[in-house]
């Protein structure tokens with residue numbers, strides 16, 4: 001009990017300030033610049049995030065994972081200097097290399113060659129990048145982008161729009177081919193350009209990263225509220241182009257509810273998407289251009305629907321006896337319109353893993369003993385929830401929600417409230433664990449989907465089964481767990497994390513991942529679930545897209561993209577296989 005008290009005391013400072021994310025997460029890391037983007041040199045060239053930030057894994061957390069997958073051995077990693085030696089001479093024409101906006105520096109090219117997918121990590125650590133962009137442009141305006149696309153046409157270049165490079169599905173990787181590749185990095189278009197207070201529309205450069213979006217809005221008392229876990233580095237343009245979803249989508253909406261319009265520079269000219277609140281004038285251009293993953297053109301300025309900073313924001317954790325009880329709480333809460341800002345339900349395996357990974361052994365023992373004393377078994381599940389709004393609204397929502405929780409036998413108290421604050425403080429640090437585990441030879445990746453409530457259990461069962469048995473031919477065990485991460489009246493998104501052992505080298509480790517990824521993707525390609533709820537399609541999901549859209553659907557999308565990019569120079573092969 002004294003361990004619990006010390007945990008409560010240590011985290012007693014409430015997270016519910018006006019903007020807990022800026023106050024408690026980013027500002028606590030001096031290395032995160034709050035008004036402009038993080039320079040790419042300040043990020044890891046072969047892994048996740050800011051070079052100044054690390055996250056340790058608890059010894060009993062690592063032990064738990066190894067108890068599922070077996071003893072592990074670290075993979076070798078090459079140095080930056082070694083990879084730099086493999087960067088070939090740029091093929092860009094001289095006329096382009098002389099432009100102020102274009103760099104052919106080897107390190108700049110290397111840092112824009114790969115994203116954050118598992119194959120990207122293998123390539124970066126193994127030093128086998130295969131292809132680098134021939135140059136990287138950093139436009140500062142829509143006019144610069146127009147000039148670059150004109151030059152790309154004149155010199156027959158492939159163009160890859162690049163936001164934060166946080167893609168986890170192979171969105172921004174150049175491919176082998178005869179045409180030189182120009183990556184257009186949007187990082188210098190990172191400012192708030194206009195704020196319409198009356199309509200609550202903020203216009204931003206499309207390359208603005210999450211912290212810079214919120215800090216610039218915060219100065220005017222506004223908030224966007226889009227918090228993907230990659231928030232630290234991902235950008236508005238990337239969110240729109242890949243149809244992203246943030247952790248508080250229940251309260252703030254997905255990116256498609258936030259994106260009001262803007263400017264898209266295409267090879268055929270500029271499309272201005274009017275920021276009209278609603279329209280019955282034919283198919284919605286705004287919807288048609290979202291999710292085009294750099295194939296239709298480049299978003300340069302984007303108009304976002306913002307809202308005043310909430311008076312209060314609170315996050316809490318509660319435990320329920322089992323998955324069924326937790327799922328019932330989520331479904332009833334969303335279908336009865338309780339005004340929560342987030343809901344996340346971990347299954348029993350994830351609950352246990354999170355309790356191990358997020359605590360010291362003595363804290364773990366104290367929490368487990370407490371939950372056991374309150375009648376919970378190993379079937380227990382952890383539910384994280386939040387409210388965001390004025391105090392009276394929040395109070396009402398919390399009262400309504402607690403009633404539902406109580407009906408399902410919830411366990412809550414000061415300790416679980418503190419766990420909510422801990423989650424809010426650490427929510428953007430979890431991705432740093434991937435690098436720490438990698439160093440121990442523990443490979444980790446995720447995949448996600450969405451499906452109707454009536455298919456949730458079957459889908460979870462199929463996904464888990466597919467992943468856990470994917471390496472049976474090698475006699476390898478895969479540890480997998482799932483949470484519900486976004487809820488809708490009709491259904492919910494499911495997010496699975498899995499761990500497996502590194503093999504003897506990079507190539508055979510990649511082959512293990514390919515088997516798991518294929519099995520997981522097949523389990524989703526069933527006409528009832530999406531191949532991706534928030535990560536997009538990229539190259540990794542493109543082969544499975546037809547199961548969701550149908551051949552005619554693929555054809556219509558492909559024709560639309562070709563009408564804007566007849567020479568197929570914009571990110572070919574992404575979204576739709578060519």
Ligand SMILES: Cc1cc2nc3c(=O)[nH]c(=O)nc-3n(C[C@H](O)[C@H](O)[C@H](O)COP(=O)(O)OP(=O)(O)OC[C@H]3O[C@@H](n4cnc5c(N)ncnc54)[C@H](O)[C@@H]3O)c2cc1C
Nearest residue numbers: 163164165166167228229230235237238244245293294299
């Ligand atoms: C640790 C981690 C956690 C993540 N968590 C989440 C999450 O919670 N929710 C979520 O939705 N995603 C998440 N992702 C995935 C990723 O962050 C999203 O796909 C995000 O939308 C990508 O944004 P970006 O700016 O990094 O784009 P990039 O990765 O640079 O590009 C993604 C795609 O968008 C295109 N693109 C980028 N900018 C533009 C532009 N201005 N105009 C036209 N096309 C453009 C690119 O060509 C590419 O096809 C996560 C990724 C990581 C590594």
